[in-house]
Amino acid sequence: MNRTALRCLLLIIVFSTSSACVTSNVDQMVFNEPTEGIGDSSVVILGRRHASDYETEPDFIECVGDHIASRDKSITVIGELEFINALYPWFEPRTAPLRPSDIDKLLLQEPVAMKMAELKTEYMIWIDGSTERGDSAGSMTCAIGPGGGGCFGFGTWSDDANYEAAIWDFTDRTEVGRVSTSATGQSYMPAVIVPIPIIAPVQGTACDGIANQLLEFLSSEY
Amino acid sequence: MSRSMISVPEGRRPALTLLMLVLLSACGPANVVVEGTFPEPLMEPLPLTMGIWYNEDFANHEFFDEAKSREESSWIVKTGAAQVQMWDKLLEGMFVDLVHMKGRPGPGQMNQVVDAVLIPHVVELQYAIPAHTNVKVYEIWMRYRFEMVTPGGKPITEWTMSSYGKTPTAFMQSDKGAVNLAAVMALRDAGANFATNFTRVPAVQEWLQQKWQKPARKKTAAKVSP
Incomplete structure (x- = not known):
């Protein structure tokens, strides 16, 4: 491999592994924090899906749980789909409890109460929010011909993530905390023959931010 | 015999045919056969032997939307198989016994003995994709009509019910995949709506009261008589 090709390859690797900057902000309000963690109980993290113009992404919920x-x-984090399937139809967007006190009504049904006891759910965390694409600018032109193809131009866009987690204590049927996170980042895509995306990991940063705060609440080690 | 202007080596012909077919398939409507798995409902089953009759239109339900411009593509969303799969699973969990009828209940139709027969219909289906709405969600909306009849075909009641499913846009997810997921969500929502509201339909409530009071009255009468 000649030196020019090697340099090009190196440049591509550098650009593809680099990422744009993200600004993140986390707020929390917590009461009745368990001092010794949650023991052998389990926690379930669920996404709120009531809004008509956005939906809390299932992969974000999975990211926080993981x-x-x-x-x-x-x-023990119970998977979202596993939980809502096990308790179908009581946690669908139409039927999901909106307030901690609604759990009492749900538990009046014997099969539901038995399943909840079996799952040992101590905390139920509801996450509401989404990552939205903001302003974008720039232009890129791509062409293909008999001799090959390529792109030329520059594009940039911003992403904004806003999520709020409400922590419900399942035993006391109360809300014991609320954590919110917002993250914003600008992504770039210069293209000289090959487009090189420099993506701002906005959703990933929001996931880490909210998950770290939840860990402080749930874990005895943090 | 005249030779064609472009000659293709024998070995490459199948590959070229395949390529042409792939390119041509891109011109047709987007075809979505809804596939998904549906959970059993977690509830105390009602002590009823319920019959179910899926007519041809319901069991093979499909929705066709023709493109309105050259930029859009036509859509065929086939929900029939998924509808039957979901309603079977739901009703099996909702009632002590579910029986599939041999034919549509009516005079002269020999059928199994059941308390009542449900006949579902999909009256309307609408969909929206981000290209239509500029909102980052794929949506499916369905409206059902349910007939509840006696095994002899006499109407007990009928009512309508709507369901809605949406799914967010996701990286590397095709329009077809997202519409399928939205349809599965709409079917789950239909199941949830039916399961939680069936006994609240006024006519159903009345029918259930009559049904459950009758044996109680008989028992009381038996006790009273010497």
């Missing part, structure tokens, strides 16, 4: 479970192995 982050918590990987940092503290003693915490």
Whole structure:
């Protein structure tokens, strides 16, 4: 491989592994924090899906759950789909409890109460929010011909993530905390023959931010 | 015999044919056969032997939307198989016994003995994709009509019910995949709506009261008589 090709390859690797900056902000308001963690109980993280113009992304909920479970192995996080399937039809967007007090009504049904006891759910965390694409600018032209193809131009866009997590204590049927996070970042895509995306990991940063705060609440190690 | 202007080596012909077919398939309507898995409802089953009759239109339900401009594509959304799968699973969990009828209940139709027969219909289906609405969600909206009849075909009641499903846009997710997911969500919502509201339909409530009072009266009468 000649030196020019090697340089090009190096440049591509550098650009593709680099990422744009993200600004993140986390707020929390917590009461009745468990001092010794949640023990052998489990926690379930669910996405709110009531709004008509956005939907809390299932992969964001999975990201938060994975982050918590990987940092503290003693915490059992029940998967969102597993939980809503096990309790169908009581946690669908139409039927999901909106207030902690609604759980009482739900538990009046014996099969639901038995399933909840079986799952040992101590905390139920509802996450509401989404990552939205903001302003975008620039232009890019791509062409293809007999001799090959390529792109030329520059594009940039911003992403904004806003999420809020409400923590419900399942035993006391009360809300014991609220954590919110917002993250914003600008992504770039210069293209000289090959487009090189420099993506701002906005949703990932929001996920880490909210998951770390939830870990402080749930884990005895943090 | 005249030779064609462009000659293709024998070995490459199948590959070229395949390529042409792939390119031509891109010109047709977007075809979505709804596929998904549906959970059993977690509830105390009602002590009823319910019959179910899916007519041809319902079991093979499909929705066709023709493109309104050259930029848009036509859509065919086939929900029939998924509808039957979901309603079977739901009703099996909602009632002590679910029986599939041999034919539509009516005079002269020999059928199994059941308390009542449900006949679902999809009256309307609408969909929206981000290209239509500029909102980052795919949506499916359905309206059902339910007939509840006696095994002999006599109407007990009928009512309508709507369901809605949406799914967010996701990286590397095709329009077809997202519409399928939205349809699965709409079917789940239909199941949730039906399961939680069936006994609240006024005519159904009345029918249930009559049905459950009759045996109680008989028992009381038996006790009273010497």
